[in-house]
Amino acid sequence: xxxxxxxxxxxxxxxxxxxxxxxxxxxxxxxxxxxxxxxxxxxxxxxxxxxxxxxxxxxxxx
Amino acid sequence: xxxxxxxxxxxxxxxxxxxxxxxxxxxxxxxxxxxxxxxxxxxxxxxxxxxxxxxxxxxxxxxxxxxxxxxxxxxxxxxxxxxxxxxxxxxxxxxxxxxxxxxxxxxxxxxxxxxxxxxxxxxxxxxxxxxxxxxxxxxxxxxxxxxxxxxxxxxxxxxxxxxxxxxxxxxxxxxxxxxxxxxxxxxxxxxxxxxxxxxxxxxxxxxxxxxxxxxxxxxxxxxxxxxxxxxxxxxxxxxxxxxxxxxxxxxxxxxxxxxxxxxxxxxxxxxxxxxxxxxxxxxxxxxxxxxxxxxxxxxxxxxxxxxxxxxxxxxxxxxxxxxxxxxxxxxxxxxxxxxxxxxxxxxxxxxxxxxxxxxxxxxxxxxxxxxxxxxxxxxxxxxxxxxxxxxxxxxxxxxxxxxxxxxxxxxxxxxxxxxxxxxxxxxxxxxxxxxxxxxxxxxxxxxxxxxxxxxxxxxxxxxxxxxxxxxxxxxxxxxxxxxxxxxxxxxxxxxxxxxxxxxxxxxxxxxxxxxxxxxxxxxxxxxxxxxxxxxxxxxxxxxxxxxxxxxxxxxxxxxxxxxxxxxxxxxxxxxxxxxxxxxxxxxxxxxxxxxxxxxxxxxxxxxxxxxxxxxxxxxxxxxxxxxxxxxxxxxxxxxxxxxxxxxxxxxxxxxxxxxxxxxxxxxxxxxxxxxxxxxxxxxxxxxxxxxxxxxxxxxxxxxx
Numbered sequence: 001x002x003x004x005x006x007x008x009x010x011x012x013x014x015x016x017x018x019x020x021x022x023x024x025x026x027x028x029x030x031x032x033x034x035x036x037x038x039x040x041x042x043x044x045x046x047x048x049x050x051x052x053x054x055x056x057x058x059x060x061x062x
Numbered sequence: 063x064x065x066x067x068x069x070x071x072x073x074x075x076x077x078x079x080x081x082x083x084x085x086x087x088x089x090x091x092x093x094x095x096x097x098x099x100x101x102x103x104x105x106x107x108x109x110x111x112x113x114x115x116x117x118x119x120x121x122x123x124x125x126x127x128x129x130x131x132x133x134x135x136x137x138x139x140x141x142x143x144x145x146x147x148x149x150x151x152x153x154x155x156x157x158x159x160x161x162x163x164x165x166x167x168x169x170x171x172x173x174x175x176x177x178x179x180x181x182x183x184x185x186x187x188x189x190x191x192x193x194x195x196x197x198x199x200x201x202x203x204x205x206x207x208x209x210x211x212x213x214x215x216x217x218x219x220x221x222x223x224x225x226x227x228x229x230x231x232x233x234x235x236x237x238x239x240x241x242x243x244x245x246x247x248x249x250x251x252x253x254x255x256x257x258x259x260x261x262x263x264x265x266x267x268x269x270x271x272x273x274x275x276x277x278x279x280x281x282x283x284x285x286x287x288x289x290x291x292x293x294x295x296x297x298x299x300x301x302x303x304x305x306x307x308x309x310x311x312x313x314x315x316x317x318x319x320x321x322x323x324x325x326x327x328x329x330x331x332x333x334x335x336x337x338x339x340x341x342x343x344x345x346x347x348x349x350x351x352x353x354x355x356x357x358x359x360x361x362x363x364x365x366x367x368x369x370x371x372x373x374x375x376x377x378x379x380x381x382x383x384x385x386x387x388x389x390x391x392x393x394x395x396x397x398x399x400x401x402x403x404x405x406x407x408x409x410x411x412x413x414x415x416x417x418x419x420x421x422x423x424x425x426x427x428x429x430x431x432x433x434x435x436x437x438x439x440x441x442x443x444x445x446x447x448x449x450x451x452x453x454x455x456x457x458x459x460x461x462x463x464x465x466x467x468x469x470x471x472x473x474x475x476x477x478x479x480x481x482x483x484x485x486x487x488x489x490x491x492x493x494x495x496x497x498x499x500x501x502x503x504x505x506x507x508x509x510x511x512x513x514x515x516x517x518x519x520x521x522x523x524x525x526x527x528x529x530x531x532x533x534x535x536x537x538x539x540x541x542x543x544x545x546x547x548x549x550x551x552x553x554x555x556x557x558x559x560x561x562x563x564x565x566x567x568x569x570x571x572x573x574x575x576x577x578x579x580x581x582x583x584x585x586x587x588x589x590x591x592x593x594x595x596x597x598x599x600x601x602x603x604x605x606x607x608x609x610x611x612x613x614x615x616x617x618x619x620x621x622x623x624x625x626x627x628x629x630x631x632x633x634x635x636x637x638x639x640x641x642x643x644x645x646x647x648x649x650x651x652x653x654x655x656x657x658x659x660x661x662x663x664x665x666x667x668x669x670x671x672x673x674x675x676x677x678x679x680x681x682x683x684x685x686x687x688x689x690x691x692x693x694x695x696x697x698x699x700x701x702x703x704x705x706x707x708x709x710x711x712x713x714x715x716x717x718x719x720x721x722x723x724x725x726x727x728x729x730x731x732x733x734x735x736x737x738x739x740x741x742x743x744x745x746x747x748x749x750x751x752x753x754x755x756x757x758x759x760x761x762x763x764x765x766x
Contacts, residue, residue: 009583009645011653013575021568028561029568030654036250037243038656039206054257057561061554 028060063207064153064662064692070109072134072146073165075102080762082694084664085714086153090688092712095696095762097719098736098747102760103668103696107217110666113148113163114204114213116180127167127175132757135175143168143178149185153661154203160185161200162193207660211237215636219668222632235608241643242580242609243657247573254566261559268544268552275542282535286563289528296521297574301606303514310511313504320493320500328599328615329492333485335598335626338675340478347471354464360730361457371450375442396423456727474673503618581606584638591634591689595681602631611635626678629670633682636665637690664692671701683708699735706739716740716766718747723758725750741766 018026035041035049035056044052069081085091097103112118112129121128127135130146138144149162166179182196208216215222215237239245262283269275396419399406405415441450488495543552585604588611592602596613603614611631613620623631640663650657667686671679683705686693695709702709710716718738723731728750736748745765751758 009579009642009649011576011579011649013579014572014653017568017571017575025561025564025568028565029572032250032254032565032569033247033650033653033655036253037246037650039658040656041246041249042202050253050256050260053253054260054558057257057558057565061557061561 024060028056031056064664065694066151066153066158067149068106068110069149070147071149072131072144073109073148074105074129074131075758075760076105076762077131077133077759081149082717082762082764083715084692084694086692088691090690091692091714092687092709093692093694093715093717094702094709094713095694095717095719096702096738096740096747096765097696097698097760098721099698101719101721101747103698103719104219105760106696107219107666107668109148110150110217111213113150113161114208115210116163116182116201124177126165126180127177130165130167130175131759133755133759135169136755136757138169140169140172155659155661160187161204206658209237209241212241216640216663217666220670220672221629222636235610238609238639241639242646244573244577247569247576251566251569251573254562254569258559258562258566261555261562264555265552265559268548268555270544270548272542272544275539275544278535278539278542282532282539285528285531285535289525289532292521292525292528296518296525299514299517299521303511303518305606306507306511306514310504310507313500313507317497317500317504320497326489326492329485329489331598333482333489335675336478336482336485339673340475340482342673342675343471343475343478347468347475350464350468350471354461354468357457357460357464361453371442374438378439378442393423396420453726456730460730577609580609580642583642584609584611584635587638587641588631588634591638591685592631595630595685596627598627600627602634626674626682629672629674630678630682630685633670633685640665640690662691664694665690666694666696668696669698669701670695671697671704674704676704679705680708683712687712699738702738710741713766715764718745718763718765719760720747720749720763721758721760722749722751722755724756727758 018029021029032053035044035052041049064086065084066086067081067083069079070076071079082093082095084093095103095106108118117123118129127144130144134144134146143166145164145166147162147164149160151158151160153159161182162185163180163182165177166181167175167177170176182201183193184196184200186192186194262279266276266279269279400411400416400419403410405411405419409415443449443451543549581604585602588602588604592613593600596602598615600613600615600620603612603619604610605612611634613623613627613631644660644662647657647660651659670682670686674682679701686695695713697709718740721736728748731748733746733748736746738745738747
């Protein structure tokens with residue numbers, strides 16, 4: 001459809017960054033983004049989200 | 063958001079149920095709606111905004127009944143309810159969903175309405191139609207698909223975001239921040255920092271009375287914060303330095319290029335375009351002034367007559383009271399009365415009654431006088447067919463509108479006059495003046511480059527100090543850590559704190575990379591669209607920090623953009639932005655973050671060729687073809703004629719607004735303004751209202 005496809009984003013740059021991290025950190029990163037960036041983010045209060053994040057941090061250390 | 067269909071019922075200028083169907087094939091769909099001025103083009107955009115958000119500027123909550131169609135309101139009995147709605151069938155995750163926003167209002171009295179309800183529903187059509195009331199999720203979804211702050215970027219009149227896009231407006235940056243979800247990334251980063259601070263407090267609590275440990279912990283906090291802050295400052299300063307260096311290179315190049323004929327040609331082309339624009343605005347103003355003169359000329363001195371009205375009304379009222387006017391008997395009737403021996407009162411005629419009847423017949427019933435008085439009564443009244451007051455009100459309205467347009471035109475003309483004078487001056491003194499200007503600029507840029515370079519060095523030193531201090535304090539903290547029962551607990555909290563810190567850094571770095579990717583993609587995409595079409599050698603440039611577009615020539619931002627240039631840049635930008643957002647959602651899904659799939663973006667453009675010369679209008683028309691999946695163009699006659707040779711063949715469908723208004727208004731309008739040539743056929747879009755109807759309205763017709 002578009003005459004020029006240059007506006008398409010590729011997040012390789014973020015994936016490269018993540019690849020340097022251990023698996024538990026990668027998992028924590030994705031969980032944190034799901035708490036705050038995903039569409040479900042608006043369904044919880046700020047306190048609930050922070051509690052979820054702290055729990056995720058502690059779980060990532062196990 | 064891609065539309066299959068837009069339907070509207072008893073809403074704004076559209077009575078009854080009407081609508082348009084928009085094709086949805088994958089390789090671009092182009093629909094044109096042709097409408098004379100003031101017949102409802104903007105109403106379509108307003109209706110769409112109301113559908114998506116449930117409110118409109120200028121309409122307070124509780125007064126939504128004002129948006130209902132006037133003809134439908136006039137036909138509603140006192141005590142009855144009227145519903146008006148706007149409905150859209152949209153594409154959502156490959157499925158077709160239908161949404162409707164309805165206003166229900168009650169006519170409380172002949173001139174009073176009360177809004178009973180405004181509701182959003184999903185419409186499911188099967189064997190029977192089911193309306194599912196929205197409990198909030200549908201509204202949330204609509205706001206996510208098209209954030210209200212950016213509605214004006216995709217569905218607009220004239221220029222996207224009312225032309226503010228190119229003015230580096232803070233609120234637009236905020237909207238972009240939300241549009242690309244950068245605000246949510248910021249929140250995630252802040253949350254990781256909040257978690258880190260929480261664990262620091264926990265450490266202090268566990269340390270208990272170990273004041274040395276607590277003091278060291280505070281010191282470490284101080285150094286860590288300083289380290290984060292200085293790193294951020296360094297990053298920004300390095301970016302500024304890179305920009306200053308680029309600017310320095312460009313200015314040096316521009317100085318070297320001086321004397322080459324291309325530069326003089328560019329200045330000349332720019333001046334030519336400005337002169338053209340100024341002349342066009344001037345012609346528009348002259349046309350307005352002659353129209354004003356015509357209106358005043360055709361007014362037949364109504365204003366003067368109006369001053370005599372109160373007195374005339376008083377005399378005529380007295381005549382009505384005395385049953386002299388209007389005459390309700392004929393001359394024949396008087397003759398028959400006089401031929402009888404008795405008068406109508408029952409008494410015999412005498413010379414006095416006969417004289418009175420004869421005088422009444424001669425004076426009051428004289429055909430000319432009676433007709434004259436009746437006409438006068440009609441004229442001085444408030445609602446008669448020839449009412450002076452009514453005509454005067456219409457005239458005052460038309461004159462007021464024209465005066466407003468004339469004032470705007472004068473301001474625009476003055477602005478353009480100034481720009482033309484500047485251009486002429488630059489051309490006159492070129493290249494001497496240009497060399498002086500660029501030399502000054504070069505010196506300024508060089509000073510700035512030096513200052514930023516020094517700042518980078520001092521920030522790097524500060525970071526080294528903070529980093530070393532963090533390491534030193536961490537060692538000291540390890541020695542001071544409480545021993546015994548608390549040590550295991552302390553160790554666990556320390557690890558959680560380190561993890562929170564690392565998470566913050568990871569989110570921060572990812573944000574940086576994402577923002578950099580946004581910048582690169584927008585720069586590449588907008589430049590690809592704009593640079594090739596701009597005839598004056600100007601280039602599109604996306605600001606690294608604001609992500610907003612600008613036009614540069616020789617490294618300098620051009621402030622005086624012609625209508626065509628700014629429109630082309632803004633369109634290239636919003637099309638690029640919509641595609642960037644769609645791919646951002648897809649990529650985030652790939653990463654495992656549930657942002658939800660976004661469909662393609664549609665664009666509804668009302669009068670996008672406003673104040674534009676044909677060469678740019680042609681470029682924009684060509685740009686619109688195939689650069690977005692769905693474009694609906696709303697055009698009045700002047701803009702249609704400017705580019706119909708390009709747009710007519712490429713339009714998948716063409717609709718028109720057929721306008722109905724009062725007979726006297728039809729007579730006073732220039733019928734030619736309502737004649738459109740579509741696919742080689744002439745179509746007249748102006749009609750008199752059917753008998754008995756008083757409210758003007760528009761009907762949407764599918765023409766081709």
